[in-house]
Amino acid sequence: MKIAISTNNGIRMAPAFETSRGFMVLTLKLGEIVEEEMRPFRNPGNEVSGDLISQVSDCSTVIVRNITENSMQFLCENKIAVHRTKEEIITNVIVHYLEHQYREASNTCTCP
Secondary structure, eight states: OOOEEESSSSSBBOOOOOOOSSEEEEEEEEEEEEEEEEEEEEEOOOOOHHHHHHTTTTTTTTSOOOOOOOHHHHHHHHOOOEEOOOOBBBHHHHHHTTTTTTTTTSSSEEOO
């Protein structure tokens, strides 16, 4: 399973999904991180697009600080769950995710 975290520098969360400069993509197996990859995004600042989605298309979940309704809908239509967080530091986001805090929260878009 892969999760993507929107970021500008690999350390802090990007303020918004649509303006992120990349994604920290983690591959998880049995609750452990087995691979970590930084995926730069070449057109930051654009509204959601197929190019943006292609960066996270192999992920089951995207974790963001902020996201427009259009972007959230587009991700959900592509069967990618969205979790919002107020956390700024990526290591804290990872800990919360692994402890199931985001998956149990009400700030989640659950795809049909």
